[in-house]
Amino acid sequence: MRDAYHEDLDRLTGQLVEMTRLVGSAISRASTALLDADLVLAESVIVADNAVDTLRDELDRKAMDLLARQQPVASDLRVIVATLKMSADLERMGDLARHVARAARRRFPEPAVPAPLRATIVEMGQVAERLVAKTGSVISSHDVEAALQIERDDDDMDRLHRALFTALLDVSAPYSVEAAIDVTLVSRYYERFADHAVAVARRVVFLVTGQQARELAETP
Amino acid sequence: MRDAYHEDLDRLTGQLVEMTRLVGSAISRASTALLDADLVLAESVIVADNAVDTLRDELDRKAMDLLARQQPVASDLRVIVATLKMSADLERMGDLARHVARAARRRFPEPAVPAPLRATIVEMGQVAERLVAKTGSVISSHDVEAALQIERDDDDMDRLHRALFTALLDVSAPYSVEAAIDVTLVSRYYERFADHAVAVARRVVFLVTGQQARELAETP
Numbered sequence: 001m002r003d004a005y006h007e008d009l010d011r012l013t014g015q016l017v018e019m020t021r022l023v024g025s026a027i028s029r030a031s032t033a034l035l036d037a038d039l040v041l042a043e044s045v046i047v048a049d050n051a052v053d054t055l056r057d058e059l060d061r062k063a064m065d066l067l068a069r070q071q072p073v074a075s076d077l078r079v080i081v082a083t084l085k086m087s088a089d090l091e092r093m094g095d096l097a098r099h100v101a102r103a104a105r106r107r108f109p110e111p112a113v114p115a116p117l118r119a120t121i122v123e124m125g126q127v128a129e130r131l132v133a134k135t136g137s138v139i140s141s142h143d144v145e146a147a148l149q150i151e152r153d154d155d156d157m158d159r160l161h162r163a164l165f166t167a168l169l170d171v172s173a174p175y176s177v178e179a180a181i182d183v184t185l186v187s188r189y190y191e192r193f194a195d196h197a198v199a200v201a202r203r204v205v206f207l208v209t210g211q212q213a214r215e216l217a218e219t220p
Numbered sequence: 221m222r223d224a225y226h227e228d229l230d231r232l233t234g235q236l237v238e239m240t241r242l243v244g245s246a247i248s249r250a251s252t253a254l255l256d257a258d259l260v261l262a263e264s265v266i267v268a269d270n271a272v273d274t275l276r277d278e279l280d281r282k283a284m285d286l287l288a289r290q291q292p293v294a295s296d297l298r299v300i301v302a303t304l305k306m307s308a309d310l311e312r313m314g315d316l317a318r319h320v321a322r323a324a325r326r327r328f329p330e331p332a333v334p335a336p337l338r339a340t341i342v343e344m345g346q347v348a349e350r351l352v353a354k355t356g357s358v359i360s361s362h363d364v365e366a367a368l369q370i371e372r373d374d375d376d377m378d379r380l381h382r383a384l385f386t387a388l389l390d391v392s393a394p395y396s397v398e399a400a401i402d403v404t405l406v407s408r409y410y411e412r413f414a415d416h417a418v419a420v421a422r423r424v425v426f427l428v429t430g431q432q433a434r435e436l437a438e439t440p
Binding site for chain 1: 284294400
């Protein structure tokens with residue numbers, strides 16, 4: 001049986017996973033709100049982000065409390081420090097989902113994404129959901145291989161981000177400046193969302209191995 | 221006289237201030253590179269960002285080492301946890317300066333900023349420099365009043381960010397989609413740079429008072 005201290009550590013991990021679930025739901029609903037110009041859904045994503053912030057505050061408080069009371073060393077210390085860093089990344093992912101929802105709200109009742117670019121944004125939303133789901137699994141499983149895989153999944157997001165710019169700049173199908181601003185910002189939000197998922201995965205690698213992910217990635 | 225442990229804590233603070241100096245220099249030079257389409261300067265900012273990343277890694281290592289060896293509580297613990305969070309913000313500010321430099325490099329030899337929007341970008345660069353300089357002072361001084369002031373300075377950046385969008389959307393002076401993309405991204409980089417300066421200032425408030433800045437800001 002685990003002692004109370006290790007149960008507290010497990011609870012930290014459980015709450016991080018809960019954050020990935022909230023953030024996954026947020027980006028999924030924000031994507032739908034954006035693509036369907038659904039104002040009610042957009043508003044609900046914006047409001048729900050408070051729960052992510054609250055969870056982050058709670059996690060940070062618990063992590064600091066464990067540091068003060070248990071004075072952990074070695075891998076336990078790494079778990080707690082990684083938690084403090086991961087909570088910041090996950091909170092930011094929540095903000096980015098909220099930004100996508102706000103972009104939907106700003107243009108309502110018009111859609112913020114021009115029809116020819118919808119398919120790419122749909123795909124970005126799917127990649128974002130997949131990344132955050134995998135991130136949640138990796139936080140639970142501490143599976144280093146799966147964590148390193150997330151970095152490769154992020155390449156899909158970067159490819160989609162570049163594809164959007166290429167499409168926007170296609171002179172044969174000119175877009176308005178307004179559409180260019182909206183799509184640039186939204187695309188950037190998805191890209192950053194994915195970057196933070198990668199950052200969380202890297203921290204899992206660090207807490208398991210004590211090595212930075214980039215050192216491991218360099219070995220074949 | 222301070223004991224070795226408190227000297228180590230002071231050294232953490234000193235290194236955070238050093239990060240603000242590097243990042244301040246980076247955003248200043250990136251702004252010049254952007255406005256003057258100066259490729260050599262842009263490249264130098266891009267390369268120099270490695271030093272910021274290295275300093276962050278070193279700081280995090282030292283902070284973890286102090287946690288493990290000294291098992292701090294109360295305000296010392298807050299200093300170390302805040303350091304771990306602040307190093308992430310400052311590292312990100314370095315990335316954002318590098319992104320501004322990359323925007324300059326991407327359009328070289330053309331300027332990335334259309335002439336009528338230059339004055340606003342000049343001002344954004346100045347606000348960014350002022351914010352990071354104040355952030356460095358606040359990290360040293362632990363002056364809560366000055367830290368709360370940084371939040372108000374950030375309003376200037378938000379105002380400039382909105383002004384750029386208004387200018388981009390002015391139908392009487394149409395901009396190209398390419399210019400709209402470049403300016404949207406660059407403006408977003410400056411705005412995020414300022415947000416991270418605010419986040420650092422808030423962490424100083426937390427480490428001094430044990431309260432979140434937003435709780436204090438709500439009291440008159």
